[in-house]
Amino acid sequence: MSSRELVVLGTSSAVPTRSRNHNGYLLRWDGFGVLFDPGEGTQRQMVRAGVSAHDVNAICLTHFHGDHCLGVPGVVQRIARDRVEHAVSAVFPRSGAEYWRRLRHATLFNDTRVIVERPVGGDVQEVAVDGAPFTVTARRLCHSVESYGYRIEEPGGVTMLPDRLAAYGLAGPLVGRLQREGRVTAPGGRTVTLEECSVPRPGQKVAFVMDTRLCEAIKPLAGGADLLVIESTFLDADAALAEEYGHLTARQAGRVAADAGVRRLVLTHFSERYGAEDEPRFAEEAAAAYAGDIVMARDLVRVPMPSRHRPGTASRP
Template identity: 30%
Template sequence: MEITFLGTSAMVPTSERNHSALFIKYKNQGLLIDCGEGTQRQFKQFKIPLTKITKIFITHWHGDHTLGLPGLLQTLSASEYSNKENLLEIYGPKGTKKYFDLMIGAFPFDCKLDIKVKEINKGKIIENKDIIIEAFPLEHSVQTIGYKIIEKDRIRIDTKAVKKLGIPEGPLLGKLQENKSITYKGKKISPKNTTYVVKGKKIGIISDTVQCKNCLEIAKDTDLLICEATFMENEKDKAASYKHLTIKQAALIAHTSETKKLVLTHFSQRYKDKSELENEAKDVYDDVVLAFDGMKIKL
């Protein structure tokens, strides 16, 4: 699983930071979380083909998270985009269908894409053989969703064990990997003795919000927590007014939930010295990184 931070600024972009967007590549799936203004250029800047996108997840419909969507879709349409399902799914909170139609209807667009827009609230929204994606309502000035991506545990063959038993490569190993017992040379062989489990990774994504119980639900047991941190603690009244988190509040969420690694993003343009942001976070939680445009993390 590879995560690329395409945009890490808050409402106002800077010369170094674009509006919010995050791309997660997992096997043949490409998940775009938010699509702020200029996102398609960020794909080119960091050498990720737009055609790798298979699903788009909108956290909320503020412009700094969505204004890149029309241009990106127009480019995909012109490029004869297609994927395995030949369908582009867009997920978002209540109101997504209305806002999407208004946005796309605002200019001439001969859309050649097969797009399905789904409004979501809480719970499991996607499950396939590899991953589960869950949605959690957050508390912002508009309807907002946070996401949790859960990779399923994988069964792997214990090569030393099967070699010792003399089991050849082929369908028998496939059955063991499916957690099924096999019979080989008259002997029943259990997957318990020939396989092991690789624990799946968990990623939490907390977009614009104040502190709420669902922040902890998203962060719980995660290997990586990506969390907005718009203001420093000395601006906590302003953060509360605009319904955002402070650096310290984000770090407290990570500390309380015992996430393994915290990545902060969505910084106000007022902060030029990022070391002071990092220091404030590390007063509460040690394993923290400040995201920057183009940063990649592999899990």
């Protein structure tokens, strides 16, 4: 059974709290798993969330601050210990290759050969991720160190219209042939095209935007995303601190989502300076700029991808 969801493993920024672990996000996509920014404690959070090393097909790091990468040693060693056999792509900023090496080989263990390093550099780069059913694009953000955001996008397809197929007498192998070849001869002798029996189905898109100030790279990452996972480290009252340290406020995250036409917004990476009583304010400030679906990320929750159905695209007259 196909499943597309975000498993949230941690939601704190630089300092974990009693209720929030360091970062960690597993995007599950029809059996393919991308682990973003595994911070300290991610291996244990995976156990608590009911996911295993076998669920990880790629590890993507935005940058090498500790709250985004100190979980790498435990995750890599668990991949080796559990004898994961499939390739695991490791995507990280090329400029931090020395930090990756230290994390990758932090302690003695029976090493694994399945890790495939895919360093990224420059302003924008399409990343080869072994076995992925989608493309992965990295864009450089604006933080105090080199940092990248990621966009995941599957190819578009079509949705077949059963009433149109029935009207032309198409069923079984003829439908498969129509999908493969784009046209087929119906039982009555008429040539039927794929366009006559289907409507376009856009591929789903996910954007992952961590530590950054507002910058030009964010919009192409987030544009039209079904799911945007984005840092909202500060509240608006602390906007000056956000700018100083290279972060976003909740209101800015909401504005990004609105400008980019995002379908579901996931706020995360909250500063430890805020208590539980402050949490509703993050969603309120984001909602002041964005009228769509807002999710306040919490450790161990699962956030489903929005339905493929978009108003006005489910059927054709």
